[in-house]
Amino acid sequence: MKRGIGHHQIGDSFDGFVLIKESVKGTASNGKPFLTLMLRDATGEIEAKLWDVTPEDEGHFIQEQIIRITGEINQFRGKAQMRINSIRPAQTTDGVQVSDFIETAPVSRDELMEKLTEAIFEMKSPALQRIVRAIIKKYQEPLLIYPAAAKNHHEYASGLAHHIVSMLKIARELSELYPQVNKDLLYAGIIVHDIGKLKELSGVVSTSYTLEGKLLGHIPIMVEEIGNTAKELKIDGEEVLILQHMVLSHHGKAEWGSPTPPLVREAELLHLIDLIDAKMNMLNRALEKVKPGEFTERLFAMDNRSFYKPTFEA
Numbered sequence: 473m474k475r476g477i478g479h480h481q482i483g484d485s486f487d488g489f490v491l492i493k494e495s496v497k498g499t500a501s502n503g504k505p506f507l508t509l510m511l512r513d514a515t516g517e518i519e520a521k522l523w524d525v526t527p528e529d530e531g532h533f534i535q536e537q538i539i540r541i542t543g544e545i546n547q548f549r550g551k552a553q554m555r556i557n558s559i560r561p562a563q564t565t566d567g568v569q570v571s572d573f574i575e576t577a578p579v580s581r582d583e584l585m586e587k588l589t590e591a592i593f594e595m596k597s598p599a600l601q602r603i604v605r606a607i608i609k610k611y612q613e614p615l616l617i618y619p620a621a622a623k624n625h626h627e628y629a630s631g632l633a634h635h636i637v638s639m640l641k642i643a644r645e646l647s648e649l650y651p652q653v654n655k656d657l658l659y660a661g662i663i664v665h666d667i668g669k670l671k672e673l674s675g676v677v678s679t680s681y682t683l684e685g686k687l688l689g690h691i692p693i694m695v696e697e698i699g700n701t702a703k704e705l706k707i708d709g710e711e712v713l714i715l716q717h718m719v720l721s722h723h724g725k726a727e728w729g730s731p732t733p734p735l736v737r738e739a740e741l742l743h744l745i746d747l748i749d750a751k752m753n754m755l756n757r758a759l760e761k762v763k764p765g766e767f768t769e770r771l772f773a774m775d776n777r778s779f780y781k782p783t784f785e786a
Contacts, residue, residue: 478516478761480545482552487542489562491573491677493517495534497525507533511541511554513573516761518545520554536677538562538570550770550778570677575628581616584633588663591640597656599702599711604660606701607667614670621669622679624773625750629676636663638749646741657711657738661718665742668694668719691729694719718742755779 480486494510500523507522507529520543522533533539539561543554562568577584588608595601608615620626620635639662647655668690674680684693695716702712714736723730724743734740751774758768759781767778 476513476515477511477518478513480518480552482545482547484545485542486545486554488513489538489540489566489568489573491570492533492535492537492539495537497530505530509533511539512575514575516575518552518554520556522556522559532561533559536570538566538568538573540566552769574676577626577628577630577634579630579634579637581630581633584630584637585612585616587637587640588633591659591663595656595659597660597711599707599709600656600660600715602705603698603701603707603712603715604663606705607664607697610701611667611670615667617676618670618673619676619679620666620750622673622681625753627679632666632669635666635749635753638753639745642745642748643741646745650741652737653741654738657714657718657736658741660715661722661738661742662745664694664698664715665719665722665746666690666694668692668697689729691720691723691731714739722746 475488477486477490490511490513492509493512494508496508498506498508500506504524507525509520509522511518511520520541522529525533539559541554541556542558543556545552546555547553592601592605592608595604616630616633618633619628619631621631626632626635640659643655643658643662647653647658669685671693672682672685672688672690674682674685698712698716698719702708717732717734717736718739721730721732721734721739722743724747725733734743754771754773755768758771759779762768762781764781764783767780770776770778
């Protein structure tokens with residue numbers, strides 16, 4: 473799918489099948505209803521407006537519906553937007569399915585699981601190893617499928633496991649540079665820090681927030697999970713408390729969603745590694761879509777900055 477949404481430039485025509493990730497009804501200034509559609513395929517996503525919609529259109533063009541669409545890629549407020557020429561729901565004879573339109577991690581699920589298991593084996597602390605192993609065993613199936621976020625970073629199938637494994641690679645390098653770091657604690661914190669997202673998010677096709685996700689959030693969900701797992705395994709002591717602190721503080725600041733800032737060295741390092749991996753994932757994927765000498769679209773999660781892709785080879 474090299475000519476998917478993610479590889480189209482402003483001014484290009486588009487003709488193909490896409491999945492409706494989101495469909496939101498609005499009313500135009502002339503009083504007529506319209507739909508704002510977020511369209512996606514395995515290479516990227518783009519917004520489109522469908523004007524003067526009928527009640528029949530509203531029933532057809534809904535979330536998770538595959539459609540055949542033709543149009544032009546225009547620019548609107550610094551972002552690409554598709555102007556629709558023709559649109560119709562996909563039919564069974566088209567031979568397309570939802571899985572064709574879902575971006576997946578660039579690493580296989582088997583390899584991701586292998587890397588996670590490897591890191592757990594490296595742990596010397598029986599308490600941390602048992603807690604982490606129990607949590608991974610309980611959530612293994614969704615962990616290998618779920619994205620790491622609804623948008624911004626690693627928002628693709630297996631994105632959560634890919635994020636964790638990438639963070640473990642960074643941690644391995646940093647623990648060699650800083651041997652004082654408790655590697656067991658850092659690895660344990662990395663592996664479990666975002667697993668609460670398996671309850672916070674709805675799934676991989678049209679990722680949204682569950683009721684539990686909206687009312688509690690993945691951080692408190694995971695702190696409770698660690699506590700419950702430790703009780704089941706009859707483990708108590710400082711390791712449990714500090715692992716809970718690692719999860720509680722990994723966003724770094726109250727305004728970023730952490731009830732407490734990092735107050736343990738490994739918690740500070742976990743927060744920094746999380747930031748590095750999330751930001752590099754966003755940047756790499758945005759820069760892949762532009763040519764050397766061009767700027768990316770504005771990245772909301774990166775302070776709305778556009779990043780330049782240099783013309784010289786590294």
